[in-house]
Amino acid sequence: MAQDTGGSTPKPKAKSLSKIEDIFSDHPTLKKYLRGPLRTWKLYRSSMTGLVGLGIVLGFFVLAIFAPIISPYDPEFRAPAEDVFYANNVELVITESYNWSAPVGLTADTREEALIGLMLYSKDDGKALIYPVGTGVQEIEVQDPTTYSLPVGFDYIEYVHFPRVLGETSYFLVRDGQTVYEYSDNLIDLNVEWDLGFEPMYTSNLWNGYTLALRFSRLALVMTDEHNVWLYDKVPRDNLGFFTETRTFTDTLTITDETIIGNPLVVDGDFEDGSVIIIPTSSDLRAYRIDVEKSLLTGIVQNVSIGAQMWRKNYTLDGNEFTPVNAKQMIAFPYAQGASDAFGKTIIVLATTDDDLIAYQREDGEIKWSGPLIMPGITDFEIGDLYSSPAGIIVTGKAETRGFVAGVDPETGSVRYNRTMFSLTEGHINSPPQYVSGLGTFIYSSDRGIIYLSDGLLGINATFAAPGGGALTPVSFLGNIYIQSSVTGNYFAVVTSENTLFVSTLSGVNKAPLPPGKYPSGNRYILGTDYEGHDILAWLIYGTRSELMVGITAAFVAVVIGTVVGLVAGFYPGIIDSLLMRATDVMLSLPGLVILLLFAAVFGPSLVNIMIIIAILSWAGIARVIRSVTLSLKERAFVDAAIIAGASESRLIFRHIAPNVLPYTFLYMTFTISGAIVTEAILAFLGFGDVNNVTWGMMLQYLQISGQSLIAWWWLLPPGICITLLSMSFYLIGRAFDEVVNPRLRKR
Amino acid sequence: MALIEVQDLKVHFKIQNGWVKAVDGVSFMIDAGETMGLVGESGCGKTTAAYAITQLLPPNGFVKSGFIFFKEPPRTRLLRLEYDQMFKGNPKGREREIATMRARLTKLLEEKRDIKDKTGQVKSKGTPEQIERLDASSAEVTELTERLRALTYFYDLLAKSKLKDGRLDDFNEEIRKIRWKEISMIFQGAMNAFNPVFRVGDQIIEAIQLHEDVDDDKATERAKALFNFVGIPEDRITNYPHEFSGGMKQRAMIALALALSPKFIIADEPTTALDVITQDRILFEIRKLQEQLKMAMMIITHDVSVVAEVSDKIAVMYAGRIMEIGKTVQVFKNTAHPYTSGLLGSFPSIEGERRRLISIPGFPPDLVNPPPGCPFHPRCGYAKPDCSKVVPKGIELEPGHISYCHYAKELQPNLRRLGG
Amino acid sequence: MAGMSRYIAERVIQTFITLIIILTLIFIMFESLPAKPQDLLAQNPLIKPEDREFLTAYFGFDRPIQERYLLYMQHMLTFDFGTSFSQAEPVWNLLEERIPRTLLLFGLATIISYLIGIYVGAYIAWKRGGVGDGTAVVTSLVFYNMPSFWIGLIFLLVFASQLDLFPLTGWYDPSVDLWKPLNILWHMTLPLVVLILLNLAGTILLMRTAMLDIIGENYMVTAKAIGLPERTVLYKHGARNAMLPVVTSFIISIVFSVSGAVVLENVFTFPGVGALYIRSLSQLDFPVAEATLFIITLLVLVGNFFADLIYGYLDPRVRI
Ligand SMILES: Nc1ncnc2c1ncn2[C@@H]1O[C@H](COP(=O)(O)OP(=O)(O)OP(=O)(O)O)[C@@H](O)[C@H]1O
Numbered sequence A: 001m002a003q004d005t006g007g008s009t010p011k012p013k014a015k016s017l018s019k020i021e022d023i024f025s026d027h028p029t030l031k032k033y034l035r036g037p038l039r040t041w042k043l044y045r046s047s048m049t050g051l052v053g054l055g056i057v058l059g060f061f062v063l064a065i066f067a068p069i070i071s072p073y074d075p076e077f078r079a080p081a082e083d084v085f086y087a088n089n090v091e092l093v094i095t096e097s098y099n100w101s102a103p104v105g106l107t108a109d110t111r112e113e114a115l116i117g118l119m120l121y122s123k124d125d126g127k128a129l130i131y132p133v134g135t136g137v138q139e140i141e142v143q144d145p146t147t148y149s150l151p152v153g154f155d156y157i158e159y160v161h162f163p164r165v166l167g168e169t170s171y172f173l174v175r176d177g178q179t180v181y182e183y184s185d186n187l188i189d190l191n192v193e194w195d196l197g198f199e200p201m202y203t204s205n206l207w208n209g210y211t212l213a214l215r216f217s218r219l220a221l222v223m224t225d226e227h228n229v230w231l232y233d234k235v236p237r238d239n240l241g242f243f244t245e246t247r248t249f250t251d252t253l254t255i256t257d258e259t260i261i262g263n264p265l266v267v268d269g270d271f272e273d274g275s276v277i278i279i280p281t282s283s284d285l286r287a288y289r290i291d292v293e294k295s296l297l298t299g300i301v302q303n304v305s306i307g308a309q310m311w312r313k314n315y316t317l318d319g320n321e322f323t324p325v326n327a328k329q330m331i332a333f334p335y336a337q338g339a340s341d342a343f344g345k346t347i348i349v350l351a352t353t354d355d356d357l358i359a360y361q362r363e364d365g366e367i368k369w370s371g372p373l374i375m376p377g378i379t380d381f382e383i384g385d386l387y388s389s390p391a392g393i394i395v396t397g398k399a400e401t402r403g404f405v406a407g408v409d410p411e412t413g414s415v416r417y418n419r420t421m422f423s424l425t426e427g428h429i430n431s432p433p434q435y436v437s438g439l440g441t442f443i444y445s446s447d448r449g450i451i452y453l454s455d456g457l458l459g460i461n462a463t464f465a466a467p468g469g470g471a472l473t474p475v476s477f478l479g480n481i482y483i484q485s486s487v488t489g490n491y492f493a494v495v496t497s498e499n500t501l502f503v504s505t506l507s508g509v510n511k512a513p514l515p516p517g518k519y520p521s522g523n524r525y526i527l528g529t530d531y532e533g534h535d536i537l538a539w540l541i542y543g544t545r546s547e548l549m550v551g552i553t554a555a556f557v558a559v560v561i562g563t564v565v566g567l568v569a570g571f572y573p574g575i576i577d578s579l580l581m582r583a584t585d586v587m588l589s590l591p592g593l594v595i596l597l598l599f600a601a602v603f604g605p606s607l608v609n610i611m612i613i614i615a616i617l618s619w620a621g622i623a624r625v626i627r628s629v630t631l632s633l634k635e636r637a638f639v640d641a642a643i644i645a646g647a648s649e650s651r652l653i654f655r656h657i658a659p660n661v662l663p664y665t666f667l668y669m670t671f672t673i674s675g676a677i678v679t680e681a682i683l684a685f686l687g688f689g690d691v692n693n694v695t696w697g698m699m700l701q702y703l704q705i706s707g708q709s710l711i712a713w714w715w716l717l718p719p720g721i722c723i724t725l726l727s728m729s730f731y732l733i734g735r736a737f738d739e740v741v742n743p744r745l746r747k748r
Numbered sequence B: 001m002a003l004i005e006v007q008d009l010k011v012h013f014k015i016q017n018g019w020v021k022a023v024d025g026v027s028f029m030i031d032a033g034e035t036m037g038l039v040g041e042s043g044c045g046k047t048t049a050a051y052a053i054t055q056l057l058p059p060n061g062f063v064k065s066g067f068i069f070f071k072e073p074p075r076t077r078l079l080r081l082e083y084d085q086m087f088k089g090n091p092k093g094r095e096r097e098i099a100t101m102r103a104r105l106t107k108l109l110e111e112k113r114d115i116k117d118k119t120g121q122v123k124s125k126g127t128p129e130q131i132e133r134l135d136a137s138s139a140e141v142t143e144l145t146e147r148l149r150a151l152t153y154f155y156d157l158l159a160k161s162k163l164k165d166g167r168l169d170d171f172n173e174e175i176r177k178i179r180w181k182e183i184s185m186i187f188q189g190a191m192n193a194f195n196p197v198f199r200v201g202d203q204i205i206e207a208i209q210l211h212e213d214v215d216d217d218k219a220t221e222r223a224k225a226l227f228n229f230v231g232i233p234e235d236r237i238t239n240y241p242h243e244f245s246g247g248m249k250q251r252a253m254i255a256l257a258l259a260l261s262p263k264f265i266i267a268d269e270p271t272t273a274l275d276v277i278t279q280d281r282i283l284f285e286i287r288k289l290q291e292q293l294k295m296a297m298m299i300i301t302h303d304v305s306v307v308a309e310v311s312d313k314i315a316v317m318y319a320g321r322i323m324e325i326g327k328t329v330q331v332f333k334n335t336a337h338p339y340t341s342g343l344l345g346s347f348p349s350i351e352g353e354r355r356r357l358i359s360i361p362g363f364p365p366d367l368v369n370p371p372p373g374c375p376f377h378p379r380c381g382y383a384k385p386d387c388s389k390v391v392p393k394g395i396e397l398e399p400g401h402i403s404y405c406h407y408a409k410e411l412q413p414n415l416r417r418l419g420g
Numbered sequence C: 001m002a003g004m005s006r007y008i009a010e011r012v013i014q015t016f017i018t019l020i021i022i023l024t025l026i027f028i029m030f031e032s033l034p035a036k037p038q039d040l041l042a043q044n045p046l047i048k049p050e051d052r053e054f055l056t057a058y059f060g061f062d063r064p065i066q067e068r069y070l071l072y073m074q075h076m077l078t079f080d081f082g083t084s085f086s087q088a089e090p091v092w093n094l095l096e097e098r099i100p101r102t103l104l105l106f107g108l109a110t111i112i113s114y115l116i117g118i119y120v121g122a123y124i125a126w127k128r129g130g131v132g133d134g135t136a137v138v139t140s141l142v143f144y145n146m147p148s149f150w151i152g153l154i155f156l157l158v159f160a161s162q163l164d165l166f167p168l169t170g171w172y173d174p175s176v177d178l179w180k181p182l183n184i185l186w187h188m189t190l191p192l193v194v195l196i197l198l199n200l201a202g203t204i205l206l207m208r209t210a211m212l213d214i215i216g217e218n219y220m221v222t223a224k225a226i227g228l229p230e231r232t233v234l235y236k237h238g239a240r241n242a243m244l245p246v247v248t249s250f251i252i253s254i255v256f257s258v259s260g261a262v263v264l265e266n267v268f269t270f271p272g273v274g275a276l277y278i279r280s281l282s283q284l285d286f287p288v289a290e291a292t293l294f295i296i297t298l299l300v301l302v303g304n305f306f307a308d309l310i311y312g313y314l315d316p317r318v319r320i
């Protein structure tokens, strides 16, 4: 009985199409070829949702193709500092006026580098002020200080902090003459004191030997006078119960044949090998191993000592002798401690009296490169200080406001001036440019009392003048401020004005992600920006490209596999068929996405891998459908006719069955595209996406990482809406096309 | 007495490119206990007519006009016809009449209540005038009610369930009570008429218990008896439909249709799936039962022999219209329509004598754009020019024998007829 | 009923065979990964040398692949998963309390979404073409194509962060004074609702299509002709039949919804099996990854097995 035809609405006549038909009516052959598609289109266009889907997909294609024209910015664009950065100053008056040290940030051990306090130390009267730092909703709050008294005249050395390890983890090292004292972080309890037997002149960098693989922190510091070397090495207690207390080891070494002329350098090695101390002497550079003795059974460190000399190199290069300017400028490169093996070796760079940069290789001290630096437009550049950074070696001029960033060629180890020149408006850099990891910027101050925030190439992003002007202690980067339980990169610097009574706590707040609107630079971000100042709209538009590529390619591969399997299974009943169908059964009951995650985790997240895996995991359903279609086609008369006519099997499959299967193939392609788009988004979101491509899923992952997902709706909504829209449009096309292919459905 | 009277029924289906005029002005009447055969080529609208009566039209089916009177008392019918005559082309007048009658009725009822209040509800306590008055008004109320019913088509099934746009309210409460209890149907596709996931017996029991307050055991007993009646072993009531053969399903369907001894059964190709012997037996049994219970029946079929065997009356349908209607003998022996004649020619004679089948040339028309005038004219061998212009009116040749052909009278003697 | 028990037996065997095949596939996948588990084992200093030896023997890293395969099969089928590489803890300890949580989340979501989906799908198909139908279809289409995590994030933003009605993370908060089951339910509400919405969309669309397919069936006309009230025709006769294809495609939906559950556990930091899986992957903790993958697969297969049973119950035609 009754078929139901409810809800079918008579659709308006598409005028343009009938015109097309008119045009082609004069060309019989053309018309013949167009008849199929035209008929399909006639049926298709009766579906409202199908038309909507098609329209949206076409829209996205236009976006993808014309992305560079349509997009307001390109994907690399970042909102300038004046839009993104906003200075949040806290000014505090110090009642007493002393000769304050550079401020020290005290960080909590529960979360990585969470700033909980600020310390100022005055050598003049041994006074130390600790300001607790709290966090408000959008800004930091510095509270009233607690004052501690230490013996007058101590040299403050280091604040030693073990991140990631529970328990007592912070220490202050101070020195008075020949004695080194270690206080715990309340500045009251004196832990240990060492009588070095000499008065140190040079102090090395504090080496923080955290190794990811081992999950141990280790710290090393070296102090020397002209002949004596003292090693201070600290292994914290771990939170896993292997050993329960923090252990400190010290050792000494005497160099009699030469005079030590500068700060030693502790460079990384891994735990097994021990680290290396590099000591500049009057005629050469020497490397000593730091030996670590461990218990064979438990792996616990038993002793740390200065080990054998590994190498020593004279200050000669190609027969030319030189002397280091000042070994204070010796740095190890690359910057990141944990990644010592980025080049397979560590490079040690130092500056010579001739203003050259010399690079040594860490293992054997071989000099890899030397030569005069050629800087266009700059004739006389006197190297002041060297600082390492992820961007390269920051070289500042001695008496100038200029500097540059040099790089190390990982192949040859050569140091090159390969980055931009930078220049300060006033003064000379007086503090090590400190890398602010979350922002990708540097913070440093000049001796004229200006604090600079700059990008990775030291292009200046923002400047801050200390209140009251005048000279400052060097600026310090103190750590991250956590706001609302997520890292929101409030970066912090403290400056003390020398003779005024100000402590100006200057906190730069990264305002990004910026909500939609117009900003001081005159830029308009229609959909706002993400955390790094990327324009959301631009990323959305460029993201269309990868989405379409992933969706279509993955679906294409899946559909090809599925169609071939389906055809073969449908055509060869019996064992082949049942084997293939069993295989599809298994494939269908595999939790696809879950397995996808496994592959993505292990084979590395690249778009190509993702496409292949999606394809492999989605062919099964298609194969089933194609098989049943093939089976029913086989029954049809024309196939019989073809068999009688003596067509070969392959001819039969490819000439007679395949063309009739194609509509289904196309149909399932649209559905698979729809699924692939969402799947890719999920992968990307869970952190298994390809970081080299802008995809919508990626945008959402960045959002999640940045911890802004509960705030930045303008960042949360658009990518999700786009994913949904695009996926749904392909799905709608599929549904509408389904009605064309399966007339049974048309009546609905 | 007419049990069911269909008058000028028009059912059209809405499809993408227009309207299918599946039933386009059909009228007939079946008396209690009478059997009418409805014959016609496939697609001429037989099932649609049946569905209109049972109110099972699909959602795109619209009742464009017509009435289906069910169990209308004869006097009401006469009154209705009179009123129809009176108010032809004057709907306002009818409305006014209805309004006055209603007013009068209300007044009478009030008056009655008044008197009753006075007499304290006990009639005998009233004064003689009061009693007289009461009796008089009671009589008038009865009369008025009957007239009102005639005027408002009270017995029209469609009036109860037809929505504004012509669609039928599928689950109208009044109609639901009539369904199966009063009018049941043996479906054309009896093969799939049972729900595959329930036992056949349970489905029959469900129908019984829906309309009658019987306990499970009684209902099961009745289901078993019905199975026996249609010749299925009674223990098979616990089977599922897929465990039945096609013929068994058909018989189970018949059992279901008879389950509540309805007043009227529509049998849409009831015996097509059965072998000749079973077919005969079942037709015989149905006939018997029908006589016992005074059931009326409408048999829809292509099979003229079935019709000839069981029907008192025959209606021949073509392209949504009745072509000829009359007593079986009248139609078979005094065929008065070229189409009937052609149709009869398409079947072997029931008298056993083998004859060449003469089929009607051409195809039934497209019901979206049916031919103007007599719908049969493109295929009619006797067509004259005005056949394609004027829709034929019914010509009553004998009482009850009507042919919708302009030239019925002239052609009747020449037409081939059964056995002739 | 004899037919039913044979049907069940067949299903059990079939499920088991599929399980073995899938286990083998998982084994092959892990074996063919570029990162070898034994290397990772060697790298973790937390694992004592003697433990390392034990684990090497346990997983058969020092043995030929075929023996390792048998070992693996034996371990998996006896739920003996070994020790986590990253946490130096038996895998079962990690799984033990997570499995019930995931089961609860996933099971509740599946059952609720099927109940509602079947009901709503049948209803809108019945009233097809109306405003309700259109709205439901469009809404379902939208939800069907939404990435699960995104809805999750939006729910967190709206209901947890802005309106502060539900907690942001977790499974149970002892510091809140609430009867424990309620406390858990309160924590589970958001992931549960999102998962239900996701599943619901697919179920509604599927059910609607299935219902539209059977609405024109003859037995539906019969049911109506008998005089049954609308509800009975719709739900007893219609939905009952339309459910059949919905139950058949349960396997596809369950895979879909397991994936959804894994993702959502992460978004809502719900301490279940899915979250553990993702964590183990990012740490390349093979024993845990293997075990969780196995559990998830098992969940799918068992779910599907039950679906088969329900199908057998619903459709008399299959239990021959
Ligand atoms: N739901 C529907 N929508 C549109 N047209 C319909 C619908 N149902 C029936 N029709 C059309 O109405 C006409 C009459 O159909 P009907 O089923 O009443 O024919 P019939 O006389 O019963 O034929 P048969 O003898 O083959 O059963 C046919 O042309 C058919 O195509």
Ligand code: SF4
Residues within 6 Å of the ligand: B337, B338, B339, B374, B375, B376, B377, B378, B380, B381, B382, B383, B384, B387, B392, B404, B405, B406, B407, B408
């Ligand atoms: S009216 Fe004319 S066309 Fe129609 S049946 Fe009679 S003769 Fe034929």
Ligand SMILES: [Mg+2]
Residues within 6 Å of the ligand: B046, B047, B048, B188, B268
């Ligand atoms: Mg019919």
